[in-house]
Amino acid sequence: MPDLRLSIISIIVAIAALGLVFELLRRRRLREKYAAIWIVIAVGTVVVAVFPQILQGVADLVGIRTPSNLLFFGSLIVLFAVSLQLSREVGLLEEQSRRLAEEVGTLTMRVDALEKPPDD
Amino acid sequence: MTAEDVHAPVLRRIDPAELLVVLPALNEQDSVGRVVREVRAAQPEATVLVVDDGSTDATAERAASAGALVMRLPFNLGVGGAMRAGYRYGHDRGFAAVVQVDADGQHDAAEIEQLLAVPDADVVIGSRFAGRGEYAVRGPRRWAMRLLSRTLSGIVGTAVTDPTSGFRLVHRRAVALFAEHYPEEYLGDTVEALVVAHRAGLTIRQVPVAMRVRSCGRASTDPVRSAVYLLRVVVAVGLAMVRRAPR
Numbered sequence: 001m002p003d004l005r006l007s008i009i010s011i012i013v014a015i016a017a018l019g020l021v022f023e024l025l026r027r028r029r030l031r032e033k034y035a036a037i038w039i040v041i042a043v044g045t046v047v048v049a050v051f052p053q054i055l056q057g058v059a060d061l062v063g064i065r066t067p068s069n070l071l072f073f074g075s076l077i078v079l080f081a082v083s084l085q086l087s088r089e090v091g092l093l094e095e096q097s098r099r100l101a102e103e104v105g106t107l108t109m110r111v112d113a114l115e116k117p118p119d120d
Numbered sequence: 121m122t123a124e125d126v127h128a129p130v131l132r133r134i135d136p137a138e139l140l141v142v143l144p145a146l147n148e149q150d151s152v153g154r155v156v157r158e159v160r161a162a163q164p165e166a167t168v169l170v171v172d173d174g175s176t177d178a179t180a181e182r183a184a185s186a187g188a189l190v191m192r193l194p195f196n197l198g199v200g201g202a203m204r205a206g207y208r209y210g211h212d213r214g215f216a217a218v219v220q221v222d223a224d225g226q227h228d229a230a231e232i233e234q235l236l237a238v239p240d241a242d243v244v245i246g247s248r249f250a251g252r253g254e255y256a257v258r259g260p261r262r263w264a265m266r267l268l269s270r271t272l273s274g275i276v277g278t279a280v281t282d283p284t285s286g287f288r289l290v291h292r293r294a295v296a297l298f299a300e301h302y303p304e305e306y307l308g309d310t311v312e313a314l315v316v317a318h319r320a321g322l323t324i325r326q327v328p329v330a331m332r333v334r335s336c337g338r339a340s341t342d343p344v345r346s347a348v349y350l351l352r353v354v355v356a357v358g359l360a361m362v363r364r365a366p367r
Contacts, residue, residue, distance in 0.1 A: 101197055106191060
């Protein structure tokens with residue numbers, strides 16, 4: 001069994017993470033579509049912190065000798081997926097803001113032409 | 121792309137009043153006025169549009185006082201973004217063709233006539249290396265441009281000796297395509313645009329043009345920058361090859 005102090009620290013960190021996600025959601029600072037994944041991760045962390053045997057069991061199942069390595073592997077995959085998703089979103093936002101900039105350029109030109117007093 | 125599109129007769133002999141000349145400009149206050157006046161002298165009936173790509177100097181004012189329409193973009197989008205805005209404008213206003221001319225004065229406005237004279241093409245590139253003028257590059261940058269030119273000629277099935285040339289004429293069908301799908305990444309606006317056009321079944325041709333010495337600024341000859349350029353060329357062509365064609 002892992003050290004009791006370690007368990008306590010993990011549980012505190014996991015609950016703090018869950019609380020943070022919940023609070024951000026409550027203040028409408030986090031969109032629901034991103035919140036789902038973070039809630040799943042935060043709850044999962046709490047569960048693993050409270051019952052480290054789960055980690056041990058899964059590690060044995062997939063043939064990883066040290067359970068913490070399973071944790072690292074899992075975290076790596078999750079962080080990779082999340083950052084890839086964010087890159088995708090940033091690309092989408094950039095494209096949208098470019099389109100808007102082009103539209104603004106066109107509309108400004110049209111408004112200027114309309115507001116200009118007729119020459120003759 | 122459909123087979124009929126490839127062989128559809130392309131409307132020739134454009135009415136000069138249906139020609140839109142687009143000059144993407146970023147901080148070109150020293151040359152833009154002169155270039156606009158040259159273009160207007162060479163193509164008096166054409167509409168001249170300067171797309172001010174977030175300049176911080178007097179580019180927009182000088183272009184306007186030289187008699188051009190000026191579209192001011194709220195922030196810098198790069199040549200690709202500026203040109204897409206220009207193509208969109210050309211498409212919305214029903215222009216028959218759009219000519220891109222650099223605002224730094226390296227293109228001779230009188231040569232627009234050469235581009236217009238090319239028959240049966242959707243995209244006409246004014247090429248600096250196809251025989252006329254004495255534009256030359258040396259060292260790694262030259263190798264990069266060679267490689268790019270060879271690869272691209274192979275992909276689009278026609279000689280493209282100067283794929284990065286910013287002097288090009290685009291006819292109606294290609295204007296419609298570019299208004300929606302003009303790549304805005306580095307080199308994308310020149311290189312990938314040709315691949316996009318080819319994949320859409322459009323015809324690309326080139327015509328030799330004489331190029332002037334740049335009135336300001338010089339092409340880099342630094343080996344590190346040339347190597348980076350080569351790398352970006354490879355990435356740009358590679359991406360253009362594997363990217364899904366726009367629907």
